[in-house]
Amino acid sequence: MTIRTVAETGSTNADVAELARSGASEGLWLRAERQTAGKGRQGRAWESPAGNLFASTLVRLRPSDPQPATLALVAAVAIEDAVSTFLPGRAMLKWPNDLLIDGAKLCGILLERVDDAVVIGIGVNLAYHPENLERPVTSLAAHGVAPDPHVFLETLAESLQRWIARWRGEGLAPIRDRWTERAHPIGTALTAREADGSSHDGLFGGLTGEGALILRLADGTSRVIHAADVFLI
Numbered sequence: 001m002t003i004r005t006v007a008e009t010g011s012t013n014a015d016v017a018e019l020a021r022s023g024a025s026e027g028l029w030l031r032a033e034r035q036t037a038g039k040g041r042q043g044r045a046w047e048s049p050a051g052n053l054f055a056s057t058l059v060r061l062r063p064s065d066p067q068p069a070t071l072a073l074v075a076a077v078a079i080e081d082a083v084s085t086f087l088p089g090r091a092m093l094k095w096p097n098d099l100l101i102d103g104a105k106l107c108g109i110l111l112e113r114v115d116d117a118v119v120i121g122i123g124v125n126l127a128y129h130p131e132n133l134e135r136p137v138t139s140l141a142a143h144g145v146a147p148d149p150h151v152f153l154e155t156l157a158e159s160l161q162r163w164i165a166r167w168r169g170e171g172l173a174p175i176r177d178r179w180t181e182r183a184h185p186i187g188t189a190l191t192a193r194e195a196d197g198s199s200h201d202g203l204f205g206g207l208t209g210e211g212a213l214i215l216r217l218a219d220g221t222s223r224v225i226h227a228a229d230v231f232l233i
Contacts, residue, residue: 051127104138189233
């Protein structure tokens with residue numbers, strides 16, 4: 001595991017993607033003190049003030065690995081694990097990869113495929129959080145703790161390394177179990193907005209064996225959601 005830190009870059013994901021194409025090894029982390037072109041899911045901008053964590057890492061895929069998309073669950077579990085080191089018992093997971101404190105978003109995860117590798121980008125609001133967004137957001141500082149970004153990243157990198165080892169050695173089941181344990185309860189009311197614009201209200205019914213969301217609908221049927229923005233109602 002190697003952690004590199006730069007003062008400023010456009011996007012750590014873009015930089016690590018280039019390093020992946022150049023043959024960089026798994027376990028490389030790149031952290032920026034500031035990003036000028038940070039991005040989130042679906043092309044959204046990600047505000048990147050100094051004091052927060054902006055970092056990306058590289059996973060080299062092996063033929064025996066579970067589905068690459070499930071690395072989003074692995075990353076979410078690892079981040080919750082790291083956050084709990086500094087703020088025990090407060091963070092809650094929400095599908096597909098959000099970490100919430102009191103209903104407000106704390107972090108973002110972005111997976112990008114590069115040939116035989118996956119770049120995992122992670123942003124965590126440690127010292128600051130943006131205001132006036134369409135959904136509530138928060139930071140660790142707002143809850144009384146503000147770890148140094150490098151110290152937090154060391155904790156996160158070790159956690160992710162452990163969970164990737166379990167993902168490879170035991171499959172998705174232990175990841176899914178841990179995710180469900182740290183998520184909102186079964187039966188929580190959710191709205192899922194899919195990419196085609198359709199919206200579905202229902203109750204959280206857990207995850208499939210592949211990590212997709214099960215949404216229990218009012219008519220008694222269940223809908224399996226593979227990609228969507230999900231909101232607590």
